[in-house]
Every structure is written in structure tokens, then in C-alpha cells.
Amino acid sequence: MTEHNIRQEIIDACLQMNSSGLNQGTSGNISVRVGHSMLITPTSVPYERTTPDMIAKIDLSKEMTGAWEGNAPPSSEWRFHWKILKNRPEFSAIVHAHPPYCTTLAILRKRIPACHYMVAAFGGDDVKCSGYSAYGTEELAVMAMSAMEGRSACLLANHGMIAAGADLEKAMWRAVELETLARQYWQALQAGDPIILDQKEIEETLRRFQGYGVG
Numbered sequence: 001m002t003e004h005n006i007r008q009e010i011i012d013a014c015l016q017m018n019s020s021g022l023n024q025g026t027s028g029n030i031s032v033r034v035g036h037s038m039l040i041t042p043t044s045v046p047y048e049r050t051t052p053d054m055i056a057k058i059d060l061s062k063e064m065t066g067a068w069e070g071n072a073p074p075s076s077e078w079r080f081h082w083k084i085l086k087n088r089p090e091f092s093a094i095v096h097a098h099p100p101y102c103t104t105l106a107i108l109r110k111r112i113p114a115c116h117y118m119v120a121a122f123g124g125d126d127v128k129c130s131g132y133s134a135y136g137t138e139e140l141a142v143m144a145m146s147a148m149e150g151r152s153a154c155l156l157a158n159h160g161m162i163a164a165g166a167d168l169e170k171a172m173w174r175a176v177e178l179e180t181l182a183r184q185y186w187q188a189l190q191a192g193d194p195i196i197l198d199q200k201e202i203e204e205t206l207r208r209f210q211g212y213g214v215g
């Protein structure tokens with residue numbers, strides 16, 4: 001796939017993210033690894049007006065300098081995209097959004113426990129919620145990295161969520177599954193005391209997922 005096609009795929013995924021209700025306005029951003037760099041959506045440009053040349057390119061092989069190439073400045077959240085792609089070679093795509101249910105739990109600073117076996121799609125028996133720091137800061141990037149340790153997603157306190165994947169399709173799939181899980185957990189909390197699966201039950205799911213293609 002050419003770099004131009006990847007740039008277009010990022011824009012298409014952003015449009016899909018908003019039309020599906022996963023995100024609204026320009027609150028989300030998406031990055032994809034290409035070679036030793038990452039491509040990332042521009043800051044504050046409505047997705048309908050984003051063109052492939054506006055997708056910024058940032059080097060992942062050097063230290064974090066803030067340098068970028070392109071016709072528009074990168075997302076204000078480039079730091080956490082950069083840190084995750086730099087330090088987690090298993091991921092090549094990152095989706096950040098402010099989905100309603102993930103963000104509701106993040107406002108309550110609640111992690112998502114093993115309320116459904118699908119929690120295993122994120123690598124373990126929960127999805128953690130990071131601490132709070134202002135959007136775009138390096139401190140937020142550090143907190144996000146730590147909340148994602150051993151996991152492929154996290155909630156961001158009073159902010160939203162991050163989902164990662166081996167490619168953009170996988171990262172988008174996880175973003176949708178995470179919002180579904182957040183909604184189910186939230187609804188269960190309204191109705192009573194959710195029953196939480198134990199470690200053995202989640203380990204069994206993790207084993208089954210290896211043959212299912214979502215591991």
C-alpha cells in the first residue's frame with residue numbers, strides 16, 4: 001500500500017469514527033506507523049476538510065523533538081501517539097477518541113473490570129484509567145503509557161480513550177469494542193452489582209482468542 005493510500009485510510013477511519021458515534025467534532029486523532037515514522041491527523045481540522053497532504057509525518061527513530069513534516073501541524077496529542085508507537089513495536093496504529101461511555105467512566109475515574117469476557121481483547125483482566133493531565137502534554141503521554149502497560153487500550157481520566165492495534169483495522173475494531181464494553185459496564189452498574197469474571201476465566205478467554213484472530 002502506498003503512503004498516499006495510508007493517508008487516505010486514516011482520513012476514512014476518522015470519518016467512520018464520527019459517523020458511527022464513536023467520536024464527535026475534531027476530538028479524535030489517528031496515527032499509523034510507516035517505516036521509522038508515524039503519520040498522524042492534523043490538529044483541529046474537521047475530518048471532512050482533511051486531505052492526504054495535511055496528514056503530518058513525525059520521525060520515530062530519533063528523540064522526541066517536536067519536528068514534523070507536512071502541510072498542517074500534527075494533532076496536539078502527537079506525544080502519546082509517538083510514545084506508544086516508539087515503545088510498543090507490536091502496535092502500528094493508534095486511535096484516540098472521546099466516545100460517550102468510555103468518557104463517562106473516565107470522568108468517574110473508573111477502570112473497566114472483567115465484567116465481560118471481551119475485556120480480554122485488550123490483553124488482560126481490565127482496562128485501566130490513566131491519571132489526569134492537560135491534553136497534549138508529555139505528562140499525559142507518560143500516564144497513558146503506564147495505563148496501557150500489558151494492555152492495548154486505556155481510558156484517559158476526564159478525557160476519553162486510546163486503542164491500539166497491529167494495524168488500523170485492528171485499532172479501530174478495538175476502539176469500537178472498548179466503547180461497547182464501557183456501555184455494557186455502565187448499564188450494568190445502573191441496574192445492580194455487576195458480577196466480575198475471575199482471573200482463570202479471563203485466562204481461558206485469552207487462550208481462546210489466540211485462535212480467533214483478535215489476540
Ligand code: 13P
Binds near residue numbers: 029041043044135
Ligand atoms: P487535535 O485536534 O489536536 O487532534 O486534538 C483533539 C483532542 O481532543 C485532543 O485530545
